[in-house]
Amino acid sequence: AQSVTQLDSQVPVFEEAPVELRCNYSSSVSVYLFWYVQYPNQGLQLLLKYLSGSTLVKGINGFEAEFNKSQTSFHLRKPSVHISDTAEYFCAVSEAGNAGNMLTFGGGTRLMVKP
Amino acid sequence: DTGVSQDPRHKITKRGQNVTFRCDPISEHNRLYWYRQTLGQGPEFLTYFQNEAQLEKSRLLSDRFSAERPKGSFSTLEIQRTEQGDSAMYLCASSSPVGTQFFGPGTRLTVL
Numbered sequence: 001a002q003s004v005t006q007l008d009s010q011v012p013v014f015e016e017a018p019v020e021l022r023c024n025y026s027s028s029v030s031v032y033l034f035w036y037v038q039y040p041n042q043g044l045q046l047l048l049k050y051l052s053g054s055t056l057v058k059g060i061n062g063f064e065a066e067f068n069k070s071q072t073s074f075h076l077r078k079p080s081v082h083i084s085d086t087a088e089y090f091c092a093v094s095e096a097g098n099a100g101n102m103l104t105f106g107g108g109t110r111l112m113v114k115p
Numbered sequence: 116d117t118g119v120s121q122d123p124r125h126k127i128t129k130r131g132q133n134v135t136f137r138c139d140p141i142s143e144h145n146r147l148y149w150y151r152q153t154l155g156q157g158p159e160f161l162t163y164f165q166n167e168a169q170l171e172k173s174r175l176l177s178d179r180f181s182a183e184r185p186k187g188s189f190s191t192l193e194i195q196r197t198e199q200g201d202s203a204m205y206l207c208a209s210s211s212p213v214g215t216q217f218f219g220p221g222t223r224l225t226v227l
Contacts (some may be wrong), residue, residue, distance in 0.1 A: 004157075006157075034215075036218075041223070042220055042221070043119070043121075043206055043218040043219050043220045043221050044158070044206070044208075044218040045218070046215055046216075046217070049215060090157050090158070092157075102148065102160040102163060102171065103148075103150075103158070103160065103216060104160070105157030105158050105159070106157050107155075107156055107157050108155075108156070108157050
């Protein structure tokens with residue numbers, strides 16, 4: 001079984017500032033890692049994913065994340081945020097070997113971008 | 116490709132009533148998933164289908180919940196004798212066998 005911990009429930013940040021949303025996971029097997037974004041009253045949209053290869057993954061909307069196996073982390077970063085990035089962000093894992101497996105999500109981090 | 120669709124988007128019901136939700140996956144995807152998301156929490160896995168076969172069910176899926184995917188295309192999730200604790204967003208996702216899951220907009224259920 002896997003578990004995901006998102007260390008910050010809320011992250012306030014000013015527009016154009018950099019941001020990092022933290023994610024740590026626990027698993028007895030190899031995992032795939034994902035970040036999804038959820039805007040109010042909407043479903044989840046995939047930002048980026050790590051399956052294998054380079055540990056630095058680039059996604060949509062200028063986001064990137066780095067897989068650190070030794071620290072079991074997959075933190076999400078953006079060098080300069082916009083008001084439109086205000087949303088809930090979810091880190092998720094699934095068992096490696098099959099990207100179609102069930103996802104285990106963290107509790108989410110609410111990113112609040114202030115003008 | 117119109118993405119994953121869910122119907123209805125919102126449902127308000129009285130405690131004890133039965134409700135049914137529908138999910139239409141992306142047409143070429145043969146895997147379909149149901150998740151439940153309560154307020155302020157991340158989604159929790161409920162069940163998934165590969166084609167018409169239901170391959171896994173979470174312990175969260177009590178005997179009041181039933182899901183079907185009769186022809187391997189759309190799926191329905193039925194909740195019988197609803198309780199206030201069933202109030203949540205019900206999310207559907209679909210994927211190819213080794214692909215990323217794409218989510219629908221969700222059905223928000225409110226049980227009064």
